[in-house]
Amino acid sequence: MFTLAVRTILGSFAKYMEMIMRPLIAGNWKMHGDMGWSDKPEVFEKYYPAKSREHLDVLICPPSPFIAPLVRSCSKAQIYVGGQNCHVAESGAHTGEVSAGMLKSAGANYVIVGHSERRANGETDVMVKEKALAANKANIMPIICVGESLAQRESGKASDVVSQQIKSSVPNITDYVIAYEPIWAIGTGKTATASDIAEMHAVIRKIVGNKIKILYGGSVKPANAQQILSTANVNGALIGGASLDMESLAAIAKAAPKNASTKNY
Ligand code: PEP
Secondary structure (H helix, E strand, O other), rough: OHHHHHHHHHHHHHHHHHHHOOOEEEEOOOOOHHHHHHHHHHHHHOOOOHOOOOOOOEEEEOOOOHHHHHHHHHHHHHEEEEEOOOOOOOOOOOOOOOOOHHHHHHHHOOOEEEEHHOOOOOOHHHHHHHHHHHHOOOOOOEEEEOOOOHHHOHHHHHHHHHHHHHHHHHOOOOOEEEEEEOOOOOOOOOOOOOHHHHHHHHHHHHHHHOEEEEEEEEEEEEEHHHHHHHOOOOOEEOOOHOOOOHHHHHHHHHHHOOOOOOOOO
């Protein structure tokens, strides 16, 4: 009887946390854009004014050279800016690399780590974990990407692969975001079904607990955003292709649930 009561209370608390978790709509521009794109936040603001989106956070992750100019225009439009990667070290002889502290000093508040396009080039769970830790030390929120390949899904190993990636890629920190991005859905136009997404996000939720946002990524578009963003345990989206166009990004953001109210911009 006592156990049942405790379980009911914990269940309601979990539902409450889920309800108030503020959606995060994050655009990953990858290697696209130029300096002229610093007017994009203003365009986004026209499609979806800040005063109408107090229930969610919008983030744009441009290529590194455009972070500083975008910070200026994004702050007017109340949009966060993030990096797409960082080095594990604070500074040093690492030609071509950027540290989390440098991203922070340029005005970024988030950094994507372990994107599958980087994992495909040799980035391991251990490296992703160190990068997430470096981001945390620099006071910048890591968005830790995980996701299975098509072969892993087809052989029934998707949950095990993703669970293992989380256990090995997440350092011992309390502030981070997980982006579940099935590799076969990235940039392919193929999206996981709502039940595949719900199943995997439930697996991830069990590992990370109720305070961590879990984003879905993989061909999120205005046409499928509402269904994806209203799926249980989905707290936002990581968007590649559709984030290059502000009308699309705004349409996706508009599809996010409106029941979260904590303003933290
Ligand atoms: C991504 O790059 O993280 C991504 C999800 O890309 P797309 O939306 O184009 O599939």
